[in-house]
Amino acid sequence: MKVLVPVKRVLDYNVKPRVKADGTGVDLANVKMSMNPFDEIAVEEAIRLKEKGVVTEIVVVSIGEEKAKDTLRTALAMGADRAIHVVSDTKVEPLGVAKLLKAIADEEAPGLVILGKQAIDDDNNQTGQMLAALTGWAQGTFASKVELTGDRVDVTREIDGGLETVSLALPAIITTDLRLNEPRYASLPNIMKAKSKPLAAKTAADYGVDVTPRLTTVRVEEPSKRQAGVKVADTDELVSKLKTLGVVA
Amino acid sequence: MKTLVWVEHDGGTVKESTFAAVTAAAKLGDVDLLVAGSGVDGVAQAAAGIAGVTTVLVADDAAYAHNLAENVAPLVVDLMGGRDAFVAAATTTGKNIAPRVAALLDVMQISEILSVEGPDSFTRPIYAGNAIATVKTGDAKLVLTVRGTAFDKAAATGGSATIEAVTAGGDQGLSRFVGSEIAGSERPELTSAKIIVSGGRALGSEEQFHALIDPLADKLGAAVGASRAAVDAGYAPNDYQVGQTGKIVAPEVYIAVGISGAIQHLAGMKDSKVIVAINKDEDAPIFQVADVGLVGDLFTLLPELTAKL
Numbered sequence: 163m164k165v166l167v168p169v170k171r172v173l174d175y176n177v178k179p180r181v182k183a184d185g186t187g188v189d190l191a192n193v194k195m196s197m198n199p200f201d202e203i204a205v206e207e208a209i210r211l212k213e214k215g216v217v218t219e220i221v222v223v224s225i226g227e228e229k230a231k232d233t234l235r236t237a238l239a240m241g242a243d244r245a246i247h248v249v250s251d252t253k254v255e256p257l258g259v260a261k262l263l264k265a266i267a268d269e270e271a272p273g274l275v276i277l278g279k280q281a282i283d284d285d286n287n288q289t290g291q292m293l294a295a296l297t298g299w300a301q302g303t304f305a306s307k308v309e310l311t312g313d314r315v316d317v318t319r320e321i322d323g324g325l326e327t328v329s330l331a332l333p334a335i336i337t338t339d340l341r342l343n344e345p346r347y348a349s350l351p352n353i354m355k356a357k358s359k360p361l362a363a364k365t366a367a368d369y370g371v372d373v374t375p376r377l378t379t380v381r382v383e384e385p386s387k388r389q390a391g392v393k394v395a396d397t398d399e400l401v402s403k404l405k406t407l408g409v410v411a
Numbered sequence: 412m413k414t415l416v417w418v419e420h421d422g423g424t425v426k427e428s429t430f431a432a433v434t435a436a437a438k439l440g441d442v443d444l445l446v447a448g449s450g451v452d453g454v455a456q457a458a459a460g461i462a463g464v465t466t467v468l469v470a471d472d473a474a475y476a477h478n479l480a481e482n483v484a485p486l487v488v489d490l491m492g493g494r495d496a497f498v499a500a501a502t503t504t505g506k507n508i509a510p511r512v513a514a515l516l517d518v519m520q521i522s523e524i525l526s527v528e529g530p531d532s533f534t535r536p537i538y539a540g541n542a543i544a545t546v547k548t549g550d551a552k553l554v555l556t557v558r559g560t561a562f563d564k565a566a567a568t569g570g571s572a573t574i575e576a577v578t579a580g581g582d583q584g585l586s587r588f589v590g591s592e593i594a595g596s597e598r599p600e601l602t603s604a605k606i607i608v609s610g611g612r613a614l615g616s617e618e619q620f621h622a623l624i625d626p627l628a629d630k631l632g633a634a635v636g637a638s639r640a641a642v643d644a645g646y647a648p649n650d651y652q653v654g655q656t657g658k659i660v661a662p663e664v665y666i667a668v669g670i671s672g673a674i675q676h677l678a679g680m681k682d683s684k685v686i687v688a689i690n691k692d693e694d695a696p697i698f699q700v701a702d703v704g705l706v707g708d709l710f711t712l713l714p715e716l717t718a719k720l
Contacts, residue, residue, distance in 0.1 A: 291510035300585035
């Protein structure tokens with residue numbers, strides 16, 4: 163079975179985002195960028211399925227600027243077999259991404275598509291579900307466990323209140339939650355090897371997909387700042403503070 | 412504008428998150444509700460009592476019993492013919508279904524809105540709540556998910572909506588429900604609690620987490636939360652997790668114990684009215700957002716505090 167894994171290049175999760183003074187967005191000049199953490203988990207899961215012998219090929223896809231190639235090379239160094247880069251200098255929204263992925267899925271005919279549950283920049287949590295809708299496939303979102311059994315896949319999902327298991331017909335779409343696995347680091351020899359793995363450069367036009375944005379960002383602002391608080395010396399003082407706040411009688 | 416709001420329920424009662432979604436939808440226009448499930452007469456009755464609702468549409472079919480997105484999304488799309496907006500709470504259920512609906516309608520969803528600025532304009536958090544974006548859509552129909560803590564809850568009574576049965580495609584045969592493990596708790600639900608006591612990695616073990624956090628929470632009638640570090644270490648179940656990838660909460664009082672305050676955690680709780688932090692590291696980032704801070708060892712301070720309340 164072939165697995166398709168879309169990955170996104172985002173601001174590194176350890177970096178504190180700074181809102182641009184002109185309110186047009188978050189400043190991404192000269193800051194560290196990395197693979198979206200949920201996508202690393204998706205790549206890792208695909209590799210583990212390959213190591214179990216149920217997956218034969220892993221194709222990673224990224225949509226975005228030239229530098230998204232670095233993110234694809236990272237995925238190849240982790241263990242993916244080949245990469246497709248849909249080059250776009252403008253931002254592509256989840257709906258556009260889902261449409262491109264649908265076109266790629268039509269070409270590649272994967273048995274599974276594994277995506278991260280959300281990208282930590284836009285926090286949308288949409289692409290996987292949208293791709294499932296467009297392909298007409300089943301979806302196992304927020305997965306913390308994936309088990310392939312014959313022509314179905316059992317997905318344990320993290321839901322409000324606990325866990326839920328669903329059985330999906332293949333091909334299917336899975337989106338990863340944090341606890342699915344612990345992604346591996348790429349070793350230096352594998353990083354070197356990844357440089358010679360195939361990476362195809364494409365454009366949205368190659369797939370005949372219109373990715374014109376539907377949303378306009380009017381402005382981006384800092385959230386309102388909290389007033390500086392006070393420190394108390396001991397639990398007595400804390401209790402009296404809690405009393406003034408009305409937490410306790 | 413006519414809106415359709417997804418009613419989240421447990422087969423008997425309407426979940427809290429739905430009431431905030433109704434408030435958000437009412438800012439756009441007439442509110443109709445969709446109750447989907449199996450044997451949901453009671454829920455439909457309760458939903459019809461929510462203030463400001465016009466019609467409650469009831470889809471009673473085994474195919475909708477477990478909120479499977481594959482079955483529910485076509486049902487919603489069917490009902491969107493004469494309506495302009497689909498609104499769901501930004502819960503795991505809403506987040507699972509709404510984008511599937513949006514793609515079938517060929518519109519962009521606007522996720523986790525914080526406010527309604529106009530008929531086509533909304534604010535939403537990006538970058539783990541470190542920035543707030545105002546977005547405007549050019550799409551013909553709206554699909555929105557609503558952050559429950561950002562809107563007041565609609566009154567559960569006072570309404571007198573008409574109830575109408577609807578049918579649609581039923582089981583699409585793509586997925587089936589196998590089973591669930593719901594963590595039992597007698598404490599208030601995390602997302603709707605007035606007070607939350609939350610523990611971090613500094614608690615050291617599952618036993619100490621329960622021995623120290625639980626008594627304080629019980630004294631205050633509070634819900635218990637946890638940081639991702641505490642959940643990953645196995646001190647607390649994953650549905651306790653507060654943060655960007657867990658639950659977003661905004662209680663009256665949030666008491667963070669042994670939590671450093673990483674940006675992913677702050678994203679889930681920084682809209683709490685009052686934040687209290689207990690941490691031995693006086694430079695911990697949590698103190699930058701805390702209204703009341705106490706520096707010291709939680710293993711001595713917490714039992715002391717619990718005893719004094």
